[in-house]
Amino acid sequence: MHLHSFTIARLAIELREKGNSIAQKQLIQAFTTDKDSLVLSFEPITLKISFFKGEALFQTPDESKLQKKNRLLCFKELTENDCYVEDIITYPFDRLFQIKFSNGYSLYFLLFGRFSQVGLYKEGTLISHFPAKSKDVDVTAYKRANALAICNSLDSEIPFIKQLRFLNTDQKQELESLDFSTVSIEKKAELLNKLREKYLHGISYISKVEKSYKLSYSPSEEDVTSFDNTIEALDNFSRLYISHKVFNETKSSYLGVLNKELKSLKTKQKSLTKKLDSLSNASTYKQKADLLMAYLHLVPSGASSIELDNFEGTAKVSISLNKMLSPQANAERFYRKSKNESKQVDFVLKNLDQLKSKISQKETEIKSFGELESFKDIVKTAQAKPTKSDVRLPYRKLMLDGYEIRIGRGAKDNDELLRSYTSKNDIWLHAKNVSGSHVIIRNPSKKEVSMTLIEKAAQIAAYYSKAKTESLAVVMYTERKFVRKPKGATPGLVKVDKEETILVEPKNY
Structure with a gap:
């Protein structure tokens, strides 16, 4: 969770006080060009919020380079009658912030993981929200509580750390190491305030951990880059996070296709091997024809089947007959079929050799594709059109x-x-x-x-x-x-x- 309460507070404070301040500025336009991204174009800065794979990701794109066609306008109430930003309100220990406008409307940024949304409210009443399918949220239930009020509200029947949902895993572990669960209410509040103060200041680091990107406030050996500006840090993190996710999903999807093709080839190989075993173990048509010719005197006319000893005298061979044909005609029929039988064996062996080669090629293709690290190479390979021979x-x-x-x-x-x-x-x-x-x-x-x-x-x-x-x-x-x-x-x-x-x-x- 990169958007814990302290990162959200830093973002809101920078929008209110620093170089990218939108305080007393107008919202020029709010629009979307797809169901998962919202663009808020203020006078000094453009914010793009992407609701992507259970995360709300903030970016600051160049508005002039954004798609001009098919823009669907949102929150029109905020772009009329010279309305401007009156205040940006933070919630010290919760994952939301509020942009209050001069006409009585407010935008609430409710950043609760996969339930994240941006909602337009007036006097606590929901007017509209984005994404469109978001659940309605009663924002009047959220109070700007201080640390002591938060600690007093903790349920003693539930582990204290688990109730601090506005923190990420690292922050919870940090509090746990300071015996947060066992100290007094006042001490808990003191620890929370110190933690908040620590994360409200300092440098942001983007690191790559286990092939994934992470935004943190502590340096590590895996750091990719660092920022002293939260808006800039979130912008860079979002770009890396989205491109990495798309890279992995594209790669995983195509690997799934390749593995499905490999499984299909192995299924065919198994089927042909079974057929070859069946052809090898069964009494051949030629053997049946030879037995009929050798024992013509034992085969009654009009019989539909007969059992004869094999030439070694070790087993009985059951032979189905066409009762409309004479014993000799039945033998001739089996001789004709025996020609096809040998062709079937040759055909199966030929196909097994081809399948073995295809399986080897497919396994090599899967291995080579799995080693690709460039998104350009991934897309080029995945989108390559098959040749006529394929x-x-x-x-x-x-x-x-x-x-x-x-x-x-x-x-x-x-x-x-x-x-x-x-x-x-x-x-x-x-x-x-x-x-x-x-x-x-x-x-x-x-x-x-x-x-x-x-x-x-x-x-x-x-x-x-x-x-x-x-x-x-x-x-x-x-x-x-x-x-x-x-x-x-x-x-x-x-x-x-x-x-x-x-x-x-x-x-x-």
Whole structure:
């Protein structure tokens, strides 16, 4: 808490008596340009009070450099009829001060941490306050009590030090070291007065402690700078405090994004590792096909499943069958699937290698970002736009016969591919009556696309569909302009107004 009662008193006294005195001066304008900052422009000085992260921070900006547009005027009653500052009133042992104006209005600066506000009152009645959502405060409850009155009001059932809310932690510890809790009421008052006298005079120090800034009245090894003027000290402290908070929040926010990305990569790695273990431990399609061929005489026609001994004779292998197929046809089906099984293992291993590399890169990025100490570098890194290579496209692509082929990655990606990455003269293909990827033959030059290329693209469409394990599949194709997305349709679903079909063997290129 940098705004304890003695700092507030020093601020009020300087506004009343020293070079920046506003006594007998007019308030030219009171305005805000955002919900958290209030500007009071007096004749000799401009005060800006920022209500920032639970603190009220005073600054003295150059009024000519402040934002001119979108100023919302506040406390208009104080800028009319040649009204001027009549007095600045301090409250010796409380966290507030009052600027009294000649027209009977008063501005109360109620500086109670996260409940801080500036309120306009007339004869103790609240007229308006800033920030707008502040709670109403009855200022008549605050008295300009002296030290003896404060000490007499302390509740003996509650630790005395805890009741001195107008002091900061250092000041409370200082009183505690002087046996404040055990001495008489008169001695308590004497100690409070001595403490106040000490903090009302002397030099202000701004120090950096544990990567945070602190305003104090005692020199230390961590001091950044010192001031004999409280207004100047508060101005410099506020600038350092705000910039430091913004720096930390920006850095923390972006580190959170990076760590979330790292967590996502590790989750994918865990999932792929589990899938690889499953592929490695399961009985392979080839093994099942070999067993069926070896024991054809034991497999009854029309069976939906069968258990056969493995070739080592050490375990039973359970095999699900298509009862509409003969035992030999079932074996042939498993042989076809075995080709894809080895491809799956290769695919998983390839992706695991890529993920391992990405995880290493992300960990290095997090470490490097965590070591940045310049706000400029933080912002530059956090706001850097991803390159095209970093952007995830909704399709995979390859080149065939000089044409680019785009293959949708999933249902939502199919929609995005169709909406944003095609033109009306492209050729659209999709396996008929089964779910699968949209396949696009890009044709920006509007040339006639050969049937040879359409057949190859159709094979790809069949391969990236539920028909990939079939020996032959029907694929429909048409120009992109005849394909549309019905309103409210589920992801991936489209309506085709004109189509042709082709029968192909599923194949990837």
